[in-house]
Amino acid sequence: MKQTFDVIVIGAGNAGLAASAIAKKAGLSVAIIEKDGIGGTCPLRGCVPKKVLVAAAEVIDKINHASSHHIHVGKPSIDWPQLIKRKREIISPLSSSFEKSLHHKGIELIRGSAEFVDDHTVVINNSLYEAKKIVIATGSTPHSLPIEGFHHVITSDDILELEELPPSLLFIGAGVVSLEFSHVFARAGVKVTLLEAASRPLPQWEEEIVEKLVLESEKLGITIITSVEIKSIKKNDSGFAVHFLQNRQEKSIRAEFVANGAGRVPNVDKLNLEAAHIEHEGHRIILDEYLRSRSNSDIFVAGDPTSSAQLSPVATYEGKVVGHNLTNDKMISPDYSSIPSCVFTVPALASVGLTETQAREKNLEFISKTNDLTSWLSGRTYAESTAFSKILIEKGTNQILGAHIIGHDGPELINLLALAMKHGVSSTQIKEMVFAYPTFGSDLSYMV
Numbered sequence: 001m002k003q004t005f006d007v008i009v010i011g012a013g014n015a016g017l018a019a020s021a022i023a024k025k026a027g028l029s030v031a032i033i034e035k036d037g038i039g040g041t042c043p044l045r046g047c048v049p050k051k052v053l054v055a056a057a058e059v060i061d062k063i064n065h066a067s068s069h070h071i072h073v074g075k076p077s078i079d080w081p082q083l084i085k086r087k088r089e090i091i092s093p094l095s096s097s098f099e100k101s102l103h104h105k106g107i108e109l110i111r112g113s114a115e116f117v118d119d120h121t122v123v124i125n126n127s128l129y130e131a132k133k134i135v136i137a138t139g140s141t142p143h144s145l146p147i148e149g150f151h152h153v154i155t156s157d158d159i160l161e162l163e164e165l166p167p168s169l170l171f172i173g174a175g176v177v178s179l180e181f182s183h184v185f186a187r188a189g190v191k192v193t194l195l196e197a198a199s200r201p202l203p204q205w206e207e208e209i210v211e212k213l214v215l216e217s218e219k220l221g222i223t224i225i226t227s228v229e230i231k232s233i234k235k236n237d238s239g240f241a242v243h244f245l246q247n248r249q250e251k252s253i254r255a256e257f258v259a260n261g262a263g264r265v266p267n268v269d270k271l272n273l274e275a276a277h278i279e280h281e282g283h284r285i286i287l288d289e290y291l292r293s294r295s296n297s298d299i300f301v302a303g304d305p306t307s308s309a310q311l312s313p314v315a316t317y318e319g320k321v322v323g324h325n326l327t328n329d330k331m332i333s334p335d336y337s338s339i340p341s342c343v344f345t346v347p348a349l350a351s352v353g354l355t356e357t358q359a360r361e362k363n364l365e366f367i368s369k370t371n372d373l374t375s376w377l378s379g380r381t382y383a384e385s386t387a388f389s390k391i392l393i394e395k396g397t398n399q400i401l402g403a404h405i406i407g408h409d410g411p412e413l414i415n416l417l418a419l420a421m422k423h424g425v426s427s428t429q430i431k432e433m434v435f436a437y438p439t440f441g442s443d444l445s446y447m448v
Contacts, residue, residue: 001128005029007326008122008131010114010271013040014312015303015319016137017098022323024105031108031131033124037095038102038109040139042312044095045157050180052087053160054344057184061346068383078188080165087160116276119296133298133326136271136285137319140264140304145172149233152240153260156181162257165190170242170255174201174224176343178261179217183345186220193223193253194261195244200226202343206355206390206404208370213349213406216386233258266305290331291322300326308334311341338421340414347386350410352418353402354392365395371447373408378440384408389447391417391427398426400448409440416444 007023009016012034024030037044056078063076102109112124121130142155156177165188171178174196182192194201201224202210214224229245239256266283279286279295285305286294293299302322303315318334325331343349359366373379373387387407394401403417420430427448435442 002121002130003031003127005031005108005129005131007031007133007135008033008114008129009135009137010122011040011135011137011139011303012038012098012102012109013137013139013303013315014042015139015315015322016040016135017102018316018319019135019137019300019302019323019326020102020107021105022320023326024107026327028327029108030106031110031129032102033110033112033114033122033129035111035113038098039095040315042315043098044091045160047312048094049087049091049160050156050177051344052090053083053184054180054346056083057187057346060187065383065385078165080188081163084161084163113270115270115272116278117272119276120298133300134276135300135302135322135326136268136305137302137315137322138267138271138305139315140310141267142260143262143265144260145230145262147172147230147233149235149240150260152233152235153258155260159259166239166256167191168193168239168255169257169259170195170240170253171259171261172230172242173197173261173263174226175261175263176202177263178259179213180344181259181261182217182222183220186217186222187346191221191255193255194225195228195230195242195253196224196226197228197230198226202349204355205343205349205351206402207357208390209349209351209388209404209406212386212388213343213345213347216347217345264304264310268305289333290325291318291334292325308336309339309341311339314339338418340418342411342414344411347384347407348411350405350414351403352414353400353421355402355404356390356392359392359401364401366401367393367395369393369448373443373447376443376446378438378443379408381438391448393427393448398428399424400427408443413440413444416441 006028007030009020009032012032020030020032060076066073114122114124117123168191170193174194178194186192231243234241240258241252241254243252273280277296278293284307285301288294291300300322302318304310308314321334340352369391371389374384379387384407390404392401400421430448431445
């Protein structure tokens, strides 16, 4: 016997929670399916717990720069087991809090893994559930690479649970996760190496900003090796040896742990998409402009299984778009043009909009305004060793096309620049603003 709902949401992460809440508020009967903790990757084993560790690294960095302010302190160190304990204390209540919220809203929670059996039905723990509309919000899983010995690598989940600091740690890939963790572990005294297949880390980010991050990373003792082809990971008495090719030369590096920093792929392999006539290319579901399956218009998708950036706020945003489209005849399309993103290294990177390369590929006419902010009063006040901005401003309209910052409270400033882009606030209007002073925010009127 089938249990029937108006909407079934597969996955109780950011995207699924947002879509289910809107559907329920509209008066629909809603069930949400989750096999793990309620809340998904970001709050439970991703950006939130990672930020607890990053916050500690930021404090270490401030202490290390204390002499610039004529403050004399001893060499700081991290009590790693206690830091992990603090992380757990912050994270542990979240899943139950999300679950209570679902109960309060009247959304039925079904525990288990879902698999399609037809266009409108899924099976969970041998029970059938049917809905008029189904939302796929299953998040993502670490990308597995076809490398000999890859089963030895640990994931970001494992890193967040390390009880003791290893003497050495090697990351496969030099993307966001690898760089963020590397800045934490290097400040904790761990020897960190990153191996990257591309010619530089973060190839989708503004190159000039990334170059400055690489220099700061190297100052910490982080080794970043690019343009490599990893051949194998082999266990030995002291940990693991990673064998790779660079410039046709065979090389190897030893580390106690090898971590997977090769990105994540949508978690759709076990959904049996074919049974619901859902077209897909590998892990990506083929969608229309309204985040619906192109081949089955009763299936909506939000979060990592779409082709958008794998960011927590993007997942929430897409969940809201799907929630709207589930409950309204007039559907809306997502707009990704002004969504900011950050790399929480120390110093942090922040970006929104187009890079200079992307703007040129679109044949846009623009001015690129760059500023070394370390010489500005705000930068000097806080003794910033690296602080730099690049703002792309369209000629004629003075609209901001893209903004890229390292240091200088970039993760906060980028939200203001994203707000300006979203609502068409021009660089001229930003210059006319009266900001609180002295603040990093007040520098915006000069950065643009």
